[in-house]
Amino acid sequence: MLTNIPQTQINSTSTTLNNQIEVSIVMPCLNEAETIATCIKKAQWSLKANNISGEIIIADNGSTDGSQEIARNLGARVVHIYEKGYGSALRGGILNSLGEYIIMGDADDSYDFTNLMPFISKLREGYDLVMGNRFKGGIAPGAMPLHHKYLGNPVLTWIGKILFASPCNDFHCGLRGFRKDAIDKLDLRTTGMEFASEMVVKATLHKMQMTEVPTTLSPDGRSRPPHLRSWRDGWRHLRFLLMYSPRWLFLYPGIFLMVMGVLANLWLLPTEKVHTLLYSAVATIIGFQIVTFALFSKVFAIREGLLPEDRRLKRLMRHINLESGLICGGILLVAGVTASIYAFGIWEQNLFGSLDPTQVMKIVIPAITCLALGVQVVFSSFFLSILGLKHS
Incomplete structure (x- = not known):
């Protein structure tokens, strides 16, 4: 109407x-x-x-x-x-x-x-x-x-x-x-x-x-x-x-940025280019955030009647729920904490003195990336569950 x-x-x-x-x-x-x-x-x-x-x-x-x-x-x-x-x-x-x-x-x-x-x-x-x-x-x-x-x-x-x-x-x-x-x-x-x-x-x-x-x-x-x-x-x-096009506004740019960031991370980890590695990690985090915006906006628009039902999204949402999000987010957080403890152990072995940044940052940057993504996944899962609440 x-x-x-x-x-x-x-x-x-x-x-x-x-x-x-x-x-x-x-x-x-x-x-x-x-x-x-x-x-x-x-x-x-x-x-x-x-x-x-x-x-x-x-x-x-x-x-x-x-x-x-x-x-x-x-x-x-x-x-x-x-x-x-x-x-x-x-x-x-x-x-x-x-x-x-x-x-x-x-x-x-x-x-x-x-x-x-x-x-x-x-x-x-x-x-x-x-x-x-x-x-x-x-x-x-x-x-x-x-x-x-x-x-x-x-x-x-x-x-x-x-x-x-x-x-x-x-x-x-x-x-x-x-x-x-x-x-x-x-x-x-x-x-x-x-x-x-x-x-x-x-x-x-x-x-x-x-x-x-x-x-x-x-x-x-x-x-x-x-x-x-x-x-x-x-x-x-x-x-x-x-x-009215979350795919082109959020999803495609977010996927591109996230994929390029991940590929750059894998390529740069064996090298000494830690400053570039930091930028690629940020690209991964921002890309993931933009992808979640695509999901949020699509779910909200369908819920409010702004966009028609999407069968592909409905199938995807059978696998993306609060529980699966908490599990994935928890795994990322554990990985981030584990890598952080490992980096802290290296610092302790050096009596908390100066470290070679090209070596330690290759551990710290992925650790921080996992921690940031883990937090985003956990809270994004809660927000997505709120958007999916039934209402008359």
Whole structure:
């Protein structure tokens, strides 16, 4: 279910029986008086021309320029969303929609609402999410800033495809269609521009049926600057993609650092390079810590419904529990203490005087590494057990 939209803060201007509506067209709105009438008329024409039973919902996010009255006068249903943000407006509009299928698009006249049948046809075929692709459909001159066209959108889409193996080739197209019941299951939560990425990422992770159709992008019809802030919103998209991929954010870098540290330790132990050995030991400890972050974040995200169940993780968790963690941690601690006692014995034999650091440090550094890893394993096992506690 869509969450975080207080029911007492959502009001609509009319009601329609759900079984009479096939398509709901949802447009987020914040001071779009210059273009909203054009968008509504185009959407109405599309519904009528294709004999589609539908409704037009304006998810107003606090307009002060009369956008609401324009929409009402044209027969659109206005839903007031008091929680600020692009994602909040869309979530509220989707929550209040009555159609089996939903088409969402910006109210700035940059998207062609007269050409919605490619989306609706794919939804009727059984697809859960139908994305528009502006790079295949065509971007009119001046419709998209160059740094969006050649840097922001391609790079973020490429990152999304790498992290999640998504089939989507235009993550941030604002015109898309989806089945309402399918999107409800995703529990979309973001409030800002990253809502566009969240929908694609979660649909991919839940293995929903996705496809894309070419769509065009035209210069918007507003005289004011857009609400989008390129670098701020680009960072929010990138941050979201990383946070929803514990494998790439934590697991892979942690495994790489830990493996390289262990291999370097084995290579350096027979040598006299104790200073480099110290760095490799630190790399091993930090790498292990990052790997545990991957495990913690994955378990927490699944528990809170942010990520779907992972069968591989479930199988792994059958072997990783408090008891096995305490045993492994205990073995590491014993090894660390034993090596420390051995090093202390060498110092005692030298009457607690000066020692050759190239010899003693080859014992002390592995001892400290085992002690640090042992402590991390023990307490990480307790924390993982806390995350795994049953709750209703």
